[in-house]
Amino acid sequence: MSKFSNNTQAMLFGLGAVLLWSTVATAFSISLKYFSPTQLLLVANIVSLIFLTTLIALKGETKQLISFAKQSWKSSLFFGAINPFLYYLILLQAYNMLPAQEAQAINYTWAIMLSFMAVPILKQRIKSADYIAAAACYFGVLYISTRGQIASLEFSNVTGVAFALLSTIIWALYWLLNTKDKRPSLIGLTLNFAFALPLITIFAGVTGELNHWNNDGLWGAIYIGLFEMGLSFVLWNRALKLTTNASQVANLIFLSPLLSIIWLSQFAGEPILRSTLIGLACILVGLFIQNWAKRKKQ
Template sequence: MNIYAVLSILFWSTVASVFKLTLSRIDPVSMLLYSSITSTLVFLLVNMIRKPGNWSSIRANYNSILLGFVNPFFYYLVLFTAYSRLPAQEAQALNYTWPIMLVLFSSYLLRQPVTLNEVFGVLLGFLGIVIIGTRGDISSLSFKDPVGDGLALSSAMLFAMYWILNLQDDRRAEVKMFWNFLFGSVYISLYAIGLGGVKLDPLGILGAVYIGIFEMGVTYLLWLKALETDRAGKVASLIYLTPVISLGIISLTVGEKIMASTVVGLGLILSGVFLSRRGGGPAGI
């Protein structure tokens, strides 16, 4: 078993619960600011250790002016706001549709042909979305929190868009992640100042620091290391365990009763992602 993949999955499985618990102490903007600054420091440390040749060159990193706006600023702002409105199990499952969104965007923006597997994968994924959003009451087609569901799905779209932009950036991962999060932290700081500042809560800040390390920072590098040290397709398949393990952690730590509609809907979404990958999706999904 690839230890880097195991650690990545375990860390990522905890973050939905930490999102929800931290949001009970501070608002989404404060949480994003603290976590983004933490991640920036993590990537700064990694770059100082590895000393890549162009990591300190601003001119070489203009791409991050846009990438940092998409992620972490806009993506996580939308995602955290979704978590503030929805049960953690619902927000997580809907956000996990991003690989399916990636298939759609790749077809349209990159002119990549869509396979039959990908078509069925998209249909399964969207059926899962309807089941989760209506909490099993499909006949009514009435979403319990349409704004929250829309935000969670929008976050999936934003992350898929970020992935496509990221594919066109050939800088080393730790280099572009540092610059992305540096610019992102600037955007978040300006946004927070415009809103009148951030909330100071010791436990909330501690939760945000955890998110900055284990959602945005170290775990991302562990996952890249896992892909480098083992067969990419084999490792990527393990990521399906993350939302499943996460449901158990959400139930234990947040106290949410896991709804049957979440289990069924998530199963359909994961099946859709699996089919999409068989159609030739990126190995990192």
Template sequence: MTSQSKACSYALATALLWSTIATAFKLTLDYLDPWQLVFWSVLTSTLLLGSIVLLQGKGKLLVRQARESFWLYAALGVLNPFLYHIFLFGAYELLPAQQAQALNYSWPVALSLLAVPMLGKKLSRKDILCCLTAYLGVLIISTRGQLQSLDFGSPTGVILALASTLAWAVYWIFNTRLKGDPLVSLLICFLLGMPWIIAATAIASDFHPGSIEGLAGAAYIGVIEMGIAYILWLKALKLAENTAEVSNISYLSPFLSLFFIANILQESIHPTTYIGLVMIVVAVVLQQRKSATVKDRSSDVSGTAVEQG
């Protein structure tokens, strides 16, 4: 098997893992509120990432990288895991999973727009057309095609979903300033974001997991969305001879996700979800062919997402 074939295999495995996340979010939010879900999932991921970094003998590297860019890491920790995930989980609590996950995939468009004031980039006519196409897709999904009435169902949910894309985009713009091991960088962000999560959860909710189902769901999200998927994606990018080919595999994820949403959550997928999602993904792919300002969720944490849901 060639290096590119291995890279594509890792990318496909990552896309499959990502495709389960929207369903996991929605199921777990039946047992935990967004604050509790952020706390338990990030705690799980931090323990996992910390164990991996220490087992790889990167403890000294962790300290060195943290010292070199402490304040940048501190700011990034507020954006991700804290703000990004609280916005995202809040959106999933208020919106159908099919809407929340589709809106979340518009984040590369937000990235392109924010790169203008933050990085001094210029938008070409093609960039502008792609952005307009993507956000028309967002509008179609948000209103379920009711463009004339602009009935958003849950305006707060839509605002939170779009806020998550902004938080993620700003996170990746500043992330480009970091040098060093990306897994170590992610762990530092999580470590420095954790105090904010603890404080917010103590004020807005509590730390009681409620049930074993809620704790299991949070652990799954922490291990898969914030951990394993990101590690697999880093492996895919490292092995890739053609990064664009590998990156495009990630866009299988939102469509595969609709399969789980329909069959596990029993949501009836609205035709406008497919239409809007295709518009968003096509716009993003066309824009990224022209230029890659920063790494896409293709470099996701979460995933992770690399979320990434």
């Protein structure tokens, strides 16, 4: 790829990550027909850990990984408990209860949640654009959750929506706390998955989900572990390192939910709901306002 400029390479890597992320909702939807959320997370975590440790070995950083595992095991256990353990467990519960198109649309409001949670954690100030963006995003969530019946406030699945919104809080918290993490990004992520594995295994054992496996869900779980939790992170990280305009790469993320709905309708047999399209449009407008305000400030 040397014949391409760094910015062009960055856009290609970023686009690759976004394309992979756009297929994840479909993989979740199909895999959850055969696996419970806990079983799906356990297999995906193992696959992702194998991928990440192999990548570190190929880079010749195994000794560094072991060193950080000894030095920062408390941090690794703490971050691993948040992500992947708690975050994906709750997110997959949302996907298990809601149509995947609704769960993934609501999950995209995590960036708005991050702005508000940054006030007490990082002592940042809320701007007027953040309030406008939040209003647009959460109106979209309300529209999706009620299937367009806002006046009657008849929610399609209150528990599923609550899980989806809770996942945005956990994900935002993870990234805010991650700003204080001193470990190298790839090594830190690998250690998170390594220390989360016993937690997920114990949880699966306590809930009786180490028994009764349906092998039809295996390939979907492997796909999620390899691409959602592994390769996409590497591609996105590479894109951000190569680019001289991070916001340009970040804007690619707007493609993901739109592509995701198409894949869901084509491969998971999910009819596209009008309420999802309208609600998602509101969420994307909110995220655009937030990103535009940040770029203007910079």
